[in-house]
Amino acid sequence: SRKSQKIRSNFQAKSLWQTNGFHQWTSGKQVHILRRQYHPCQQSTNIPSEDLGSQNLLELMGKDHKRVREALLSFLKPDSLKQYVGKLEMEIREHLEKHWEGKQQVTTLTFNIICSILFGVKHGARRERFVELFDEAIKGMWSVPVTLPFTQYNRSIKASEKVRKMVKDLIREKRMELQQKENVMLAMVAGHETSATVLTFMIRALANNPEVYAALLYEQEQIAKSKRLGEFLTWEDLASMKYTWRVAMETMRLVPPVFAGFRTALKDMEYGGYLIPKGWQVFWAMSMTHMESSLFPEPTQFDPSRFENLTSVPPYSYIPFGGGPRICPGQEFAKLEILVATHYLVTRFTWKLWHRQFLQQGSYTKTNKRASC
Numbered sequence: 001s002r003k004s005q006k007i008r009s010n011f012q013a014k015s016l017w018q019t020n021g022f023h024q025w026t027s028g029k030q031v032h033i034l035r036r037q038y039h040p041c042q043q044s045t046n047i048p049s050e051d052l053g054s055q056n057l058l059e060l061m062g063k064d065h066k067r068v069r070e071a072l073l074s075f076l077k078p079d080s081l082k083q084y085v086g087k088l089e090m091e092i093r094e095h096l097e098k099h100w101e102g103k104q105q106v107t108t109l110t111f112n113i114i115c116s117i118l119f120g121v122k123h124g125a126r127r128e129r130f131v132e133l134f135d136e137a138i139k140g141m142w143s144v145p146v147t148l149p150f151t152q153y154n155r156s157i158k159a160s161e162k163v164r165k166m167v168k169d170l171i172r173e174k175r176m177e178l179q180q181k182e183n184v185m186l187a188m189v190a191g192h193e194t195s196a197t198v199l200t201f202m203i204r205a206l207a208n209n210p211e212v213y214a215a216l217l218y219e220q221e222q223i224a225k226s227k228r229l230g231e232f233l234t235w236e237d238l239a240s241m242k243y244t245w246r247v248a249m250e251t252m253r254l255v256p257p258v259f260a261g262f263r264t265a266l267k268d269m270e271y272g273g274y275l276i277p278k279g280w281q282v283f284w285a286m287s288m289t290h291m292e293s294s295l296f297p298e299p300t301q302f303d304p305s306r307f308e309n310l311t312s313v314p315p316y317s318y319i320p321f322g323g324g325p326r327i328c329p330g331q332e333f334a335k336l337e338i339l340v341a342t343h344y345l346v347t348r349f350t351w352k353l354w355h356r357q358f359l360q361q362g363s364y365t366k367t368n369k370r371a372s373c
């Protein structure tokens with residue numbers, strides 16, 4: 001139609017950018033070429049959200065979306081999370097001792113935590129197989145989508161089927177309240193690399209900013225000192241990690257693990273003089289909002305103090321977890337993972353940034369710090 005013709009040319013001719021979080025879209029062909037819905041945590045990957053199953057949260061709308069989301073939130077809300085603190089801590093301690101201490105290469109921590117806490121899969125051959133298959137499935141998201149026997153994509157699809165089968169068995173066995181295996185898969189995908197990305201960039205930020213590191217270490221050492229040998233962190237300890245969380249927030253501002261997402265226009269709508277026809281995909285990028293100097297002065301500077309007064313940050317300006325009815329239901333869980341992991345990282349390890357050249361030569365070393373708890 002003439003209307004959509006006009007809109008199309010507008011999108012191609014001009015990049016529209018509003019700094020208001022959710023009312024953002026950019027130009028570019030992808031706006032009207034991409035028709036399939038991708039999970040926000042998948043970023044620009046190859047596995048569309050319907051491949052997670054037709055009943056997964058991302059495929060649902062309206063009442064169905066609300067109902068399934070509430071079921072998911074029942075075990076991700078702070079009240080439920082309180083019960084996980086000890087278990088989560090055990091997992092982090094065990095993982096760091098087994099896979100990090102004295103090692104030159106370290107392995108992802110957070111997916112193991114999800115396996116244990118959300119799905120109750122204990123250490124052992126079954127869990128190793130689960131993690132291995134899931135890693136294989138995830139690789140497909142970054143590979144060329146060609147289904148031939150020798151391609152990574154094909155291997156990933158196969159692994160994904162096996163993971164789904166394992167999840168199904170697990171649900172049956174554990175009689176978990178979660179009705180939809182697709183949403184277990186979704187939670188796994190969503191939590192797979194997001195918190196790990198934050199931890200990775202936090203490690204880099206701490207190495208680059210000695211003053212921030214010193215303040216964060218002080219906060220964590222105060223907590224460590226208040227503990228007897230082997231005593232667990234409490235919910236109150238986590239609540240007192242205020243500076244650490246500001247560092248994590250600033251890390252996510254500069255490097256949002258999910259840098260952008262899509263929304264589909266459910267009806268024709270107008271915004272800022274532009275018409276968005278029903279059915280079009282709208283691309284919103286928090287990575288750009290977070291670099292807006294009117295919202296975050298000197299946006300390229302790493303400055304956790306900008307979050308000291310949260311009321312100074314306008315609504316929908318700081319959006320690493322999205323916003324509105326689809327805001328990340330896993331955000332409190334992610335906070336828990338990040339805070340407990342950071343506690344053990346800074347109280348048990350020290351690290352330095354090395355030039356890539358040194359890494360290739362294998363001269364990267366990890367110094368074991370005193371075990372403080």
Ligand code: HEM
Nearest residue numbers: 040187190191194195258320321322323326327328330334
């Ligand atoms: C630092 C870690 C994480 C970040 C930055 C993150 C970010 C996001 C973002 C940006 C969205 C899209 C929100 C929107 O469209 O408005 C999202 C959705 C979602 N996330 Fe997360 N996430 C994280 C961790 C997790 C974890 C650990 C879980 C599960 C345990 C999880 C489960 C989900 C689910 C199920 C959705 C879809 C919600 C819906 O469509 O209603 N996320 N996340």
